[in-house]
Amino acid sequence: MRFSSRSARQLALAAGLLGFASLTACNKDTDGGAYAKTKSGIEYKIFKKVGDKYERRELAATGDPTYKDRVGKFLLGHMEYRTGKDSVLQNTRRDVGLPVPLPLQELKQKGMPDEALSLLQPGDSGVFRFQVDSLIKPKSGQPVPPFLKRGGNVVMMYVATTNKLITQAxxxxxxxxxxxxxxxxxxxxxxxxxxxxxxxxxxxxxxxxMLATPAVQAQLKKDDAILQEYAKKNNLTVQKTPSGIYYQVLKPGTGPTPKPGQTVSVNYIGTLLSGKLFDSSEKTGKPIEFPIGQGAVIPGWDEGISLLNKGSKAILLIPSSLAYGSRGAGTDIPADSPLRFEVELVNIQ
Incomplete structure (x- = not known):
């Protein structure tokens, strides 16, 4: 969905960050009386909180004269976009769970979400109704998305703000x-x-x-013998997974194990079995982050890290077929190299 001018930026800011509990009573067109309308065509209802209830707040025809004092700052609030037929497009409270910064900018183009935000003072809540044709200009060459046409050619924006303004920093x-x-x-x-x-x-x-091919099976058997010998030589008490990974938990964690799709933070030191260091999180000074089970890392990591509880420290011995295989990795990891990692599962998001 692409809107003209700064409405696109406003929607981008809200994308994946948009919700409502406090505006439930304001979500119906019949609540709070008829919509007022700006000169630019935005239909709106604005409410101020009085005690535990919301009361309608009226605006002058010229808008909010105090807005100039808020330009350059940010409201904190929850936002929701819906179609005219009440299908939720985006929702911050649901997807983020925190109030998000809503920029208060100099208004260079009227009739856009930026102008709607300019009508709100800290603590206000608002319901705004935009005609799709005002957001997607015919001259822009962008067609109106079918789902918006089916939704009545209307975009609804709901905003519930906190009492706080914040700076850009x-x-x-x-x-x-x-x-x-x-x-x-x-x-x-x-x-x-x-x-x-x-x-x-x-x-x-x-x-x-891939693992069932004769060449890979032969390499797995070769790697397995190498890893068993390595574990014995280094007095490691390891367990083996069905895929061929050996691991030893050095320090058990007390948290949960990660589920597919969750983002984990991991400190690590990666070496060849010769002891040669090829990579470490110390190089960047922070843990690596990646989603489990999405193919973002080598298969041995996807499987090995998923075995650990949050807070665990462990050794992973990974056969080459579950690491970088016959291609290796640059000049540091030769082809068909089993690898050793010392890892710490720092966090699960």
Missing amino acids: EAQAMQPELQKRAMAAQMKQRMASPEYAKQMQAQKAEQAK
């Missing part, structure tokens, strides 16, 4: 946490789709097919 400081939560929500939504299940089945089938 404070808003930027919130972004890493908001992005993590948004990514987790997107991953959860993706995992719930039938397409995801089919993709995971196909990925597992492809991996099983």
Whole structure:
């Protein structure tokens, strides 16, 4: 969905970050009386909180004269976009669980979500109704998405703000946490789709097919003998998974084990069995983060890390077929190299 001018940026800000509990009573067109209308065509109802209830707040025809004092700052609030037929497009409370920064900018174009936000004071809640044709200009060459046509050619925006204004620096400081939560929500939504299940089945089938080839089976047997000898020589008390990974828990964790799709944070030291270091999280000074079971790392890591509780430290001995295989990795990891990793599962998001 692409809207003209700054409405696109506003929707991008809200994307994956949009919800409501406090505006339940305001979500129906019949509540709070008829819509008022700005000169630019935005239909709106604005409410201020009085005690435990919301009361309608009227605006002057010229808008809110106090807005100039808020330009450059950010409201904190929850947002929701819906079609005219009440299908939820985006929802911050559901997907993020925290109030998100809503920018208060100089208004260079009227009739857009930026102008709607300019009508709100801290603590206000609002219901705004936009005609799709005002957001997607015919001259832009962008067609109206079919789902918006089916939704009545209307976009509804609901906003519930806190009593606090924040600075740009404070808003930027919130972004890493908001992005993590948004990514987790997107991953959860993706995992719930039938397409995801089919993709995971196909990925597992492809991996099983690869592991069943004579060449890989021969290499697995060779690697298994090497790893058993290595574990014995280094006095490791290891367990073996059906796929051929050996692991030893050095320090048990007390938290849960990660589930497919969850993002984990892992400190690690990777070496060849000769002891040569080829990689470490110490190089970046922070744990590596990746989603479990998505093919973002080598298969041995997807499986090995999923065996550990949050807080665990462990040794993983990974056969080459579940690492970098016959291709190796650059100049540091030769072809058909079994690998050793010392890992710490720092966090599960």
